[in-house]
Amino acid sequence: METVNEIRTEKTEAKNFLKKLTKIREIALIFIIVLFSIVLSIANPVFLTSENILNILLSISITGFLTLGMTVALIAGGFDLSVGSVTALVGIIAGNIFISTENIFLALLVSLLVALVMGSLNGLLITIGGLNPFIATLSIMGIARGLVYIISKGAPMSLMKLPEWLKDIGRGHLFGIPYIVIIFFIAAIIFHILLKYSRQMRKVFYVGSNEDAAYFSGINPNKIKFFVYLMIGFLCWIAGVLAIARFKSASPTFGTGLEMTAISAAVIGGASLSGGEGTVFGSTLGLILLGIVSGALVLLGISVYWQQLISSLVLLIAVLMDSIIERTKANKRI
Amino acid sequence: MEVSEDLLNEPILKIQNVSKSFPGTKALDDVTMDLYGGEVLGLCGENGAGKSTLMKIISGGLQKDSGKLLYKGEEVAFSSPRDAHLNGIGIVHQEIINCPELSVAENICMSVMDKNPKGFLDYNWMYKTAEEYLSRFNVEINVKEKLSNLSISYQQIVEIVKALLLDCSVLIFDEPTAALTEDESEKLFAIIDELRKNNIGIIYISHRLEEVFNNCDRVTILRDGQFIDTLNIKDVEVKTVINKMIGRELGDFYPEKAAGSDEEVLLSVRELTNKPSFANVSFDLRKGEILGVSGLMGSGRTETARSICGLDRKQTGSVFLEGKELSIKSYKDSISEGIVYLTENRKKEGLFLEMSITDNVSAMSLGEMSGKILMNKSLEIENTDRYCKELSVKYSEKTDKVGTLSGGNQQKILIAKLLSVSPKIVILDEPTRGIDVGSKKEIYTLIRALVDRGVGVIVISSDLEEIVGLCDRVMVFHEGTMMGDLTDKDITESNIMHMASGIAKGSNL
Ligand SMILES: Nc1ncnc2c1ncn2[C@@H]1O[C@H](COP(=O)(O)OP(=O)(O)OP(=O)(O)O)[C@@H](O)[C@H]1O
Ligand SMILES: [Mg+2]
Numbered sequence: 001m002e003t004v005n006e007i008r009t010e011k012t013e014a015k016n017f018l019k020k021l022t023k024i025r026e027i028a029l030i031f032i033i034v035l036f037s038i039v040l041s042i043a044n045p046v047f048l049t050s051e052n053i054l055n056i057l058l059s060i061s062i063t064g065f066l067t068l069g070m071t072v073a074l075i076a077g078g079f080d081l082s083v084g085s086v087t088a089l090v091g092i093i094a095g096n097i098f099i100s101t102e103n104i105f106l107a108l109l110v111s112l113l114v115a116l117v118m119g120s121l122n123g124l125l126i127t128i129g130g131l132n133p134f135i136a137t138l139s140i141m142g143i144a145r146g147l148v149y150i151i152s153k154g155a156p157m158s159l160m161k162l163p164e165w166l167k168d169i170g171r172g173h174l175f176g177i178p179y180i181v182i183i184f185f186i187a188a189i190i191f192h193i194l195l196k197y198s199r200q201m202r203k204v205f206y207v208g209s210n211e212d213a214a215y216f217s218g219i220n221p222n223k224i225k226f227f228v229y230l231m232i233g234f235l236c237w238i239a240g241v242l243a244i245a246r247f248k249s250a251s252p253t254f255g256t257g258l259e260m261t262a263i264s265a266a267v268i269g270g271a272s273l274s275g276g277e278g279t280v281f282g283s284t285l286g287l288i289l290l291g292i293v294s295g296a297l298v299l300l301g302i303s304v305y306w307q308q309l310i311s312s313l314v315l316l317i318a319v320l321m322d323s324i325i326e327r328t329k330a331n332k333r334i
Numbered sequence: 335m336e337v338s339e340d341l342l343n344e345p346i347l348k349i350q351n352v353s354k355s356f357p358g359t360k361a362l363d364d365v366t367m368d369l370y371g372g373e374v375l376g377l378c379g380e381n382g383a384g385k386s387t388l389m390k391i392i393s394g395g396l397q398k399d400s401g402k403l404l405y406k407g408e409e410v411a412f413s414s415p416r417d418a419h420l421n422g423i424g425i426v427h428q429e430i431i432n433c434p435e436l437s438v439a440e441n442i443c444m445s446v447m448d449k450n451p452k453g454f455l456d457y458n459w460m461y462k463t464a465e466e467y468l469s470r471f472n473v474e475i476n477v478k479e480k481l482s483n484l485s486i487s488y489q490q491i492v493e494i495v496k497a498l499l500l501d502c503s504v505l506i507f508d509e510p511t512a513a514l515t516e517d518e519s520e521k522l523f524a525i526i527d528e529l530r531k532n533n534i535g536i537i538y539i540s541h542r543l544e545e546v547f548n549n550c551d552r553v554t555i556l557r558d559g560q561f562i563d564t565l566n567i568k569d570v571e572v573k574t575v576i577n578k579m580i581g582r583e584l585g586d587f588y589p590e591k592a593a594g595s596d597e598e599v600l601l602s603v604r605e606l607t608n609k610p611s612f613a614n615v616s617f618d619l620r621k622g623e624i625l626g627v628s629g630l631m632g633s634g635r636t637e638t639a640r641s642i643c644g645l646d647r648k649q650t651g652s653v654f655l656e657g658k659e660l661s662i663k664s665y666k667d668s669i670s671e672g673i674v675y676l677t678e679n680r681k682k683e684g685l686f687l688e689m690s691i692t693d694n695v696s697a698m699s700l701g702e703m704s705g706k707i708l709m710n711k712s713l714e715i716e717n718t719d720r721y722c723k724e725l726s727v728k729y730s731e732k733t734d735k736v737g738t739l740s741g742g743n744q745q746k747i748l749i750a751k752l753l754s755v756s757p758k759i760v761i762l763d764e765p766t767r768g769i770d771v772g773s774k775k776e777i778y779t780l781i782r783a784l785v786d787r788g789v790g791v792i793v794i795s796s797d798l799e800e801i802v803g804l805c806d807r808v809m810v811f812h813e814g815t816m817m818g819d820l821t822d823k824d825i826t827e828s829n830i831m832h833m834a835s836g837i838a839k840g841s842n843l
Contacts, residue, residue, distance in 0.1 A: 197711070199704040206697055209686040216645070216683045217697040217751065218669040276688050 025270040028321075029285040036292055044299045052295065054178065060291040061184035062087075062246070063258050063265075064284065065239040068191050069232035070262035070271075071283040072201070076228045077208035077275025078126060078133035079263060083236055084255035085144035086118045090240025092148050095157045095250035104163050112237050118144055119233020123226035141259070148252045156251040159244055170245030180242055187238075192280035204228060208275030264311065265290055268318040290314065344407060346371040346535045347392070347504055352401030354387055354559075356738065358730035361387040363559040364401070369504065372533040374526060376550035376567070378543070378579055380770040381742025382728050384559040385539050386428050389506050392537075393425040394418035406503070419445055424502035426494050428509045428539075428741065428768070429681060434482035439464035441481050442496050467495045471521045486513045486679065487631050494522065505529060506537045509741075511545060512768045515631050515796060523549050541742075541770050543572050544799070555579055580772040587775055588803040589782035592622050599657070600790035601673070601759050603642060606651030611637035612814040615651070619759070619790045624781060626805030627794040628830050633811040635794045636678060639761045643668040643675045655758065669698060672758030676748060676765060678794070680741075684748045687737035691729055692718045694736045694747050699754040721750035726776060742769040749777070759790040766800060778804055798827045812836040 041048040066083040073080045094111040098104055118140055125136035172179045195201045206214040207221045214221050244250050267273065268289060269282025293314055294307050345368035354362040362384045369375050379385050390396040392403065394412030403410050405421065412418040415425075432441050439457070442464040464477040471491050481489060490513040497505060507526075511519045526549060529536055540546055546553055547567060555562040555578045562578050576584050601619040606612070612634030619625050629635045640646040642653055644662040653660050655671055662668045665675075677683040686694050695718045696703045703714045718732055725746040729739060736747055745768070752760060762781070766774045781804065785791050795801050801808055802825050809819045810833035817833040820826075 194707075197708045199700050199707065199709055202693075202696075202700060202709055205689065205693070206686060209689050210682075212683045213686050214697070215665070216675070216677050218664075218666040219697070219700075220664065220666065276686070 026279075026282055026285060029269065029282065029289060033285065033289055033292060036289070036296070040292070040296050040299065047296070047299055050176065052299070054176070054181065056288075056291045056295040057181045058178050059295065060287050061178075061180045062239050062242050063261055064184040064188065064287055065235045065242070066258055066262040067265045067283050067287050068188065068280060069235040070259070071191075071266045071269070071278045071280055072195070072204060072228055073133075073232060074263075074266050074271040074273065075195075075208045075276060075278045076204045076225055077211070078225065078228070079137070079273070080122060080229065080232050081134070081137040081259045082118065082122060082141035082144055083232060083239075083262060084258035085141045085148065086115055086233065086236040087240045087243065087258065088148050088250075088252065088255040089118070089144045090115050090237050091244045091250035091254055092152045092157070092252060094241065095159050095244060096151055098159065098162065099157060102161070104166065108241065111240065112234075115233045115237035115240065116230060117233070119230040119236070120226070122232070123229035126229065127222035127225050152250070152252045154252055156249055156253075158249050160248055162244070162248060166241075166245045167248065170242070170248065180246060183242070188280055188284050195278075195280055200227070205276055208277075210276075261287075261290060261311070264315040268315055286318070343370075345369055345404075346406060348402075348404035349388070349392070350402040350404065352388065352391060352398050352403070354384075354391060354396065354399050358734065359738075361559050362391075362398075365556065365559070365561045367554050367561055367564060369535045369537060371503065371535045372530055373551045374530055374536045374538055374549055376546035376553035377537055377539045377556065378546060378553055378575055379556035380579055380772050382558075382740035383556040383579075383770075385556060386508055386740075388556070389425060389508055389537065389539070392418070392504075393423050393506060395425075395427075416445070419500055419502075422501065422503040423506075424497040424500040424504070425506040426497045426508060426510050428512075430486070430489050430493055430513075432481055432489065432493065434480070436481060437478050438468075438475055438481055438484070438492055439477040441492055442467065442477075442499065445496065446499050463499070464495070467498055468492075470498075470525055471495070471518060473518070485631060487515055487518060490514055491518060494525075498525070502534060504535045504537070506539075508539045509541065509768055510538075511540060511542065516798070519545070541768060541774070542797075543575060543771065546575075547572060557581055576771050579770070584771065584775060587771070587778070589779050592624070592785070592806045598622075600655070601642075602654045603638075604652050604654070606638065606641060606653070607649045608637060608641050608646060609649060610814065611646075612641075612811070615816050617809055617816065617819070619792060621788060621790065622785060623806040624785055624804055625790075625792045626801040626808040626825075627792060627811065628796075628798065628801050628808055629811030629834050631796065633834065634814040635811050636763055638811075639675055639763060639792070639794060643673055643761065645675060669755055669757075672755070674698070674752045674755060674757040674760055676752055676760070676762045678763040678767065680744060680748065680767070685736050685744055688735055691722070691727075691732045691734055691736055691739075691747060695721060695750045695754060698751050702755065717754055718750070721753055722746075724753075725750055725780065726773075742773045745769055746773065746777075749780075757789065759792070760784065761792045761794070763794045764796065765793060766795070766797065774800075798830055801825070801830065802827055810834050 037048065046052055066087065069083060070080060090111045093114050094107040097107040097110055101107070122137050122140050125131045126133050129136065169179050174182055203214070203219050203224050206217065206219055207224045211221045243254060265287035266278060266283040268286030269279065269284065271278030271283060290311055293310055297304065297307055297310065347369040349365060349367050352362055352365045365388060377385050387396065391398045394415045394417050410421065412421065412423070439460040443460045461477050468475055468477065468491070473488065473491060475484065475488055475491070481492065484492070490510065494510055510522060514522065526536060526538070538546065538550055550567050552564055552566055553570070553575060554564045555575060557579060565575070598621040599618045600621050604616050606615045615638050627635050637646060641648040644665045644667055653662065655673065660671055662671065681687070686697065692714050696714045703717065704710055715732065722729070727743050727746045727750070729743065736744060739747065749765070766777055769777065781791050781793065793805060805825065807819055807821050808825050808830060810817045810830055812834055813836065817836070820829055
């Protein structure tokens, strides 16, 4: 009987250890973020001022919506390269319609429809068209960016006449915190809960984990994937609208490279490119880390040309650490 | 004693005090056993006893925590499967591991590429080698075919042939016949016999004890990661082996058959057709009976089941449940009508290997396990607990990934998933493939209990003994048509074989 008890305790210990291991990602990220902040504030005391912190948060909030979408896409076993250009397209179309009609509701409605159409196109190409998400979303990325240039003729448009309420969303504060930051964090919390606890999102995990097995459990993988890309279209619309509200302009080059930032953030946060894994909490921490890194470059007076290189290094180190941890966990194939 | 004889009696492989732990499980606990050249050593144990783990350690796929491995008298520790190959230890894994997008020949020749006489890829050489080895099984497989286009049984043959090519002194077969037909299994045993004559040491793992008794010289038994005993097949009874495997008396293997079925028809299928897989299939499933479906691989059994459930499209025909005609357009419709299907392809179509036990069990009953939007976690856990207990699933934590469970326990998780929707009709495709005797008995008992509760059960199986032992009525398929059914005393292996090969027709047709 004693041996049975021994095995029991051994098992619970192992269980706790395992639980820690699975949480290690978020904990490690928080640790790294804190460490970075301490080092940076020693290097430059400005870093820890609330103004600077809010600046960093503001800088990641719009990309944040794309990261939310990307996290879900990765969990479903795909990804979406078109998010940056669809966001730009939303801004340009809304801006264009607003300038010619002065009707902001029409502008918002049409841009919403366009974003949803782009999302659906991704979804249809991947499900019914049977295309690889890389090819499908790469094409839509090009098409959306192309439309941006055609509509804008390559010139940015100033939207100073936007209605006050929209401008307020872009520049307003609540207790000193920009509305945009608040909106993003509320969205992130809602997404975190949905991803963890909702039925629909659970189906996304099943599909990403094993599409065939999902089908054999009565789930329609194509429906789920279509839903995912449609939802990403919607998130791009929010990002696009917040961007014009914040900058009071729409630029044809807006959002270039944001898809990579979103993928990096999600992957740093624990999403897997092979599907079935990822959390909003992790992705958000990943995004904050990337935001701190680029903010730090500015503060430390390092040329912005370094930014890409350093962000990529952060990504590389994160995934490398992860792969090593995974392998020691499985203790095989050294 | 003479030196030469001493050498002759020296085991080719000695396993000494080997232990191995995974997080939460001690898979092997101080195991010591020997293998001699020129013998076939059966390895028996329940699901999760540690058989595959031990074999992976011997063949370089896993590293042991402690203990020693002596091979041809020298201590060895293989760092990789390739390292083991080069030293003459080969394995046919329980789970088929291959490159589905490559051709049969490329798969077969994968690990012997450097034996290729020319420096570059010589396809003619590959085709010839592959054909030569495949001919031993007497099957018609086109070596240029993409592997993923082959049936599971042919893929299994490719796996076996791949290992035969290696020129081994020790060859391990981890449940090689789980996916083979009777005929193909016989061929395999002939090959194993040949290998034995060439003084090769063979370890043979199977949950079909009949095979072990017919083909092995000795049998080693593991239980809960511990070595229990090694016995000479000649001096031992099947019952003794079973008792040692499970550590208690098993009792009657099959539950008692139904006294006589009700006339009440639960499910009727009329003129169901989906060419070229099957045509004009009609049958009734009555309340209180276990309906067996037999036939060779590719005879249309699985396809029929899939069409009934809306997993495949049907061309014509109708399905009635309790007298009401169903219009099933997708598997989801079928589930909501209460008709569920257990896939024969556990890894590919059944499990979410990277997800937890609970997630796997709830996958089909998401509606029941949730409110309007959010999942009800405590209900999920309760449900998982209930079925894991009923099916006695062995695991350390419900949050464990299903991929870490042993084969039999994985199968039980799939059955738990089906039962979670409280189905009316359950179609089980190869429900005991790769499952140990103890669990088999549990599953049989469970099937009988379901039927007694009024659930309709159809069992598709290639294991004739199982069909004969378990079912009250048996339908036999041959090349996409139903050859009729057998009842009572007519349910015998030879009757079924005759019908399955198209020689005889059943009584009711
Ligand atoms: N990679 C792994 N991670 C964690 N646990 C594992 C892993 N592989 C095996 N185990 C555990 O080790 C034990 C032995 O598993 P093993 O696969 O060797 O059993 P087996 O005797 O081959 O069973 P079966 O007859 O079902 O194939 C089981 O409890 C299993 O859950
Ligand atoms: Mg095994």
